[in-house]
Amino acid sequence: MSRPTTKSGERIVAVIGAGVAGLAATVRLRCASHRIKVILLEEGSRIGGLLHTVNSNGFLIEEAADGISVDQSTGVWNLCQQIGLIDQMVSAPARGHQAMILQGNRLRPIPAGFLMMSPTRFWPLITTRILTIAGKLRLAMEPFMSSSQRTSDESVAEFARRRLGRQAYERLVQPIAEAIYGTDPERLSVAATMPRIVEMERLHGSLFRANTKERGARSSVHGMSASHGRRQDFRAPEGGMSSFVAALARQLPADSISVNSPVKRLIRRSDGRWGIIVRGYPPNRFIADGVILAAPANKTAQIVNSVQRQLAGELDAIEYSSRIHVTLGYRNKQLARPLYATGYFFPRSARKHVRSLTVVSEKFPYRAPQGYIQLRIAIAAWNGQSIDHFSDCELIEIAGGEVAPLLAIEGKPSFCHVVRHRQAVPHYTVGHLARMTRIDAHLAGCRGLALAGAAYRGIGVPQCIRSGEEAAETILRFFDTSILRKLSS
Numbered sequence: 001m002s003r004p005t006t007k008s009g010e011r012i013v014a015v016i017g018a019g020v021a022g023l024a025a026t027v028r029l030r031c032a033s034h035r036i037k038v039i040l041l042e043e044g045s046r047i048g049g050l051l052h053t054v055n056s057n058g059f060l061i062e063e064a065a066d067g068i069s070v071d072q073s074t075g076v077w078n079l080c081q082q083i084g085l086i087d088q089m090v091s092a093p094a095r096g097h098q099a100m101i102l103q104g105n106r107l108r109p110i111p112a113g114f115l116m117m118s119p120t121r122f123w124p125l126i127t128t129r130i131l132t133i134a135g136k137l138r139l140a141m142e143p144f145m146s147s148s149q150r151t152s153d154e155s156v157a158e159f160a161r162r163r164l165g166r167q168a169y170e171r172l173v174q175p176i177a178e179a180i181y182g183t184d185p186e187r188l189s190v191a192a193t194m195p196r197i198v199e200m201e202r203l204h205g206s207l208f209r210a211n212t213k214e215r216g217a218r219s220s221v222h223g224m225s226a227s228h229g230r231r232q233d234f235r236a237p238e239g240g241m242s243s244f245v246a247a248l249a250r251q252l253p254a255d256s257i258s259v260n261s262p263v264k265r266l267i268r269r270s271d272g273r274w275g276i277i278v279r280g281y282p283p284n285r286f287i288a289d290g291v292i293l294a295a296p297a298n299k300t301a302q303i304v305n306s307v308q309r310q311l312a313g314e315l316d317a318i319e320y321s322s323r324i325h326v327t328l329g330y331r332n333k334q335l336a337r338p339l340y341a342t343g344y345f346f347p348r349s350a351r352k353h354v355r356s357l358t359v360v361s362e363k364f365p366y367r368a369p370q371g372y373i374q375l376r377i378a379i380a381a382w383n384g385q386s387i388d389h390f391s392d393c394e395l396i397e398i399a400g401g402e403v404a405p406l407l408a409i410e411g412k413p414s415f416c417h418v419v420r421h422r423q424a425v426p427h428y429t430v431g432h433l434a435r436m437t438r439i440d441a442h443l444a445g446c447r448g449l450a451l452a453g454a455a456y457r458g459i460g461v462p463q464c465i466r467s468g469e470e471a472a473e474t475i476l477r478f479f480d481t482s483i484l485r486k487l488s489s
Contacts, residue, residue: 009035011289012286012288012289013475014038014263014286015029015291016041017049017296017299017300018041018047018049018259019047019464020048020049020248020465020468021049021294021465022295022452023245023468024472025292025294025468025469026252026472027083027248028472030252031251032472039258039286039288040256040258041258041276041278042261043263043295045259049064051241051242052241055240058372059327059329059368059415060239061376062240063325065460066236066358066376067234067241068089068244068461069234069461075462075469084247085243088238088239088243089235090235090237091233092234093363099341099343099345100344100345101175102175102344102345102347102406103129103130103347108130109128110176111124111127116173117159117160117163117194118200118207118211119142119207119208122140126140135171138165138167139165139167139168141165153190153431153432154190155185155187155189155190156173156177156185156186156189156194157174158190159198163201163207164207173185175346175348175355176345179345181193181428182321183319183321183425183427187429187430188429188430189429189430189431191432258278261280263303265277265307266291266449267307269287272447272448273289274289274291276288289448289479290450291450292451292452292468292471292472293450293452293453294468295453296320296424297315297426297453298316300451301315301316304446307446308446310438310442311443314438317435318427318435319429320425320426322388324418324419325376325378325379326396326398326419327360327374327375327377327415327416327419328377328400328413328415329368329374329413329415330375330409331414332371332372334411339359339362341359353387354398354399356377356378357375357376358377359373361374372415388420396416400412426455448475450472451467451471
């Protein structure tokens, strides 16, 4: 096999998949040592994975995540500083009621302090009109409910019904969870998707008590009130998420990135290195000392099948679903009344195709031309049937037809854009953590190989960045130990 030209003592690492995890891994390896040559291989025609910004008719449209949760204590903040982007990151402003939920034919504000399944304030839950008196009484019993004694995994739906009651689950938790994770909470593992919630129950026996104690602990640090502590911001680059991708790419030599280069398979060599078989990468094959697999799990399964079939089987079992977003632009004068929230959620009981709605131009005003609003609408079938066969025109008609009456919007949109991500969103179904334990065990026998991406330990951009950086650290430790073995032999 051939291998790329290297300097004496230089190590080669192949990073397969140029999404945000693969890019973060590549940047980390490049910063770690000038003696490491990284080759980033991407199957598609561009880097960034799902992250992509479209600028059309004055509308700045995100085709996937529209920002990043940034905390000064996390690696995301440090990475943004490293790539020179931190001064260009715009915070989403805090505005009154940030989200509403459809109940019957009315939109009602989500109770203040209700963060998914972590209620932080009692009174707003008691006064909300989303729940009946019976639902509120059941929710008020949460501090007195015993903790689960089960040792098996539990779904998000089971956990929410057990701790908060059926009504709170159906009217509050289900629409929010399904909008975020893109699938039925009955199938999602609570331990894999919301580990902090599970830990709160384990340590404090109650979600209410856990939040009360954590709030008290924050307020006692240095005599500061909780509201003056470190705040996690939701930010986005002024130029959109493609600016973030471009800033990462600028940290790398131009010849280290190869698009339109799908990896077909790996070969484990007798000398411990890896043969990479690539279609479109001259000369179609080369040798690497380490490999980071940052492609989707189903693609990764095909690549590793020839070297570790059990690992491939576990990866292939990770489920994915499609996601469809419709962006609509309206003139401000088409609004019969002001918009009171930036986010709207629709429960399954509403029997609508719209699952969630974001008023993007309220979060980030520069996303729409002056005098316009931008709505980003997630579409899915409420009855479980596929809507992939719907045409763009049909999806636009559905989105506008269901949303416009609720928001008192008059007339047709002046701008439309449809995004389809087919089988692109991984699901952490019940049993995911046990699967990850098996994956780690199989991976331990493949020295010099690491995994990164949304399919494993977090689907958000910060989690993907962390997974890429941790995969890079795994390869660096492997290089250190392999050098020590050679010196001692």
